[in-house]
Amino acid sequence: MSSVVNGSAVVVATSPTVQLAQIKSKQRVRDLAEVYTHEREVNAMLDLVPDMFPSEVDPANHDRRFLEPACGSGNFLEAILRRKLVTVTSQRYGRGQRFEFRVLRCLTSTYGIDIDQENVEQARRRLHDVLEWHLHSQLNTRDASTGFYAAVTHVLETNIVRANTLTDAATLILVEYQPSRGNAFLRRWSPLQESEPAPVDLFSMDDEPVQDEAPVHYSLLADNPEPVRKRASA
Template sequence: MAFGDGDSIDPLAVDGRAEKSGLNQASSAKWGPTNAQIKSRERVRDLAEVYTHKREVDAMLDLVAPMFPSEGDPANTDRTFLEPACGSGNFLEEILRRKLAFVSVARYGRGDRYEHRILRCVASIYGIDISQDNVDESRDRMRAVVNSHLDNDLNTKVVSDAFASAVEAILGTNIILGDTVADADRINLVEYRASHGCTFIRTWTTLDAASREMDLFAAMTPKCDARPVHFKELASHPEPVPALLNGVEA
């Protein structure tokens, strides 16, 4: 699902949970004033960068409400969103917040199942931008949303170190630098398909190959995991994993 460029920047306070989660703490100070629609005239000139107001972001996402979890379908957290010009992450931030609203300890318990469900929310959101500053800021804001959610839901409990590493691995593959118009054949995307036992099966493809199909990841590609990968192993296995033969990697 593709949307337009980013929104006004709404700084998100990050507290002690950032340390407890192991995620990098985002600096809200650099995000500029609330609802600012441009960062500078130079960026407007060089990048054609103008942000949309938050009310428009909310209104647009409200139009696709069935794409998000709800009281009637709380497990609907895996729908894929692709923002081809994500700016500083305004749509990405709100998409993630809406997905996480239905991920709670009360529903999933503490531990791997809870952490895996949060990762499923993060892994189904993609953003591409031509500015490295925007890519970095988008990742920061996604981290901040996760940190805020953990702080509100876990109270004094902490997540595993491997969870933080998995978040970083997913943000590294999903929020990326690129020109979606000129370089679609060189932009690599990784699908994270949730599997049993808190695992993922990843498939690699290029943006141009995916865009030729109705489904973002319907294009056939030989590059994929030969077996499910536990989320705690994502960071240590950035490339496709081989099948196991008698319990040993083939």
């Protein structure tokens, strides 16, 4: 099933997904309850939320956030990313940093969690391949700019993670990427699920949210895995 929460699509599959077979092995079915959803069902479910994707009416709709809490090897994630990228073309955004930033916006708003590390690594590879193919199709022989693929790898590591969504939601930290001016992102680190509030202590200050104090250009994301602080004035 699919549902929309706070403007973000949470795509809930009954199982992880792959393209060719519904199971890898009977052992994995026993150990992980792993039964894959067919591509036909993946697309049928995504068709239920057309307003979450770019369209002729809203071709720049690339920042709606999706979370697949049992992403498997990435069928849902790949289908989501492909749909987002449809309107990210060199004709619309040129062939420079503006284009690359739009591609990354499609990726930074796509999240996946799985209990199995093998699935996580395969999902990351599949999304990386989708982006690489898209750049080649739009830029032909032109290479990506310095830092682009490092940023892709970094985002895949923060957005596609190994965890048990049912038991780890309150402790699992995900990074929200907010697009900013100058082809940059402001990031915020927060738990997937807010824990119960602690008793109020009038003599202590609330913890400040973990977030960037200054935007980070996309080419520098991999070089700045921790929150960026503002530089002191000279």
